[in-house]
Amino acid sequence: MYAANTYFIAGHARLPQGMAAKSVFDSLTITAEVDAKYGVILEASCTLATEHGRDFIGRLLRGHSLRDGIDEPIRLLQTHYRGKATNALVAALKDLHLQFQQIQDENL
Numbered sequence: 149m150y151a152a153n154t155y156f157i158a159g160h161a162r163l164p165q166g167m168a169a170k171s172v173f174d175s176l177t178i179t180a181e182v183d184a185k186y187g188v189i190l191e192a193s194c195t196l197a198t199e200h201g202r203d204f205i206g207r208l209l210r211g212h213s214l215r216d217g218i219d220e221p222i223r224l225l226q227t228h229y230r231g232k233a234t235n236a237l238v239a240a241l242k243d244l245h246l247q248f249q250q251i252q253d254e255n256l
Contacts, residue, residue, distance in 0.1 A: 159244025
């Protein structure tokens, strides 16, 4: 069902060598369903290789407002995710935030 009050946004980044997901994907993607009015991440996922990793990132990002910037979600990623994809996750999150900002600029 279409949700008129949300956006589906994706942010992308290159994966480092030596990661399990690298054999499936060339890049890491974070996707998020974002509330259109408040910018709050309602659901998020990523292309990490394990379901556990994807779920963890989703729980970590859920509830953060992209209108408040991404410093806090980045800090949480860097503190609580201790895998090889940390830098790629941060870059993908920055790209996701950029996509959100572009949507906001279009709707001014």
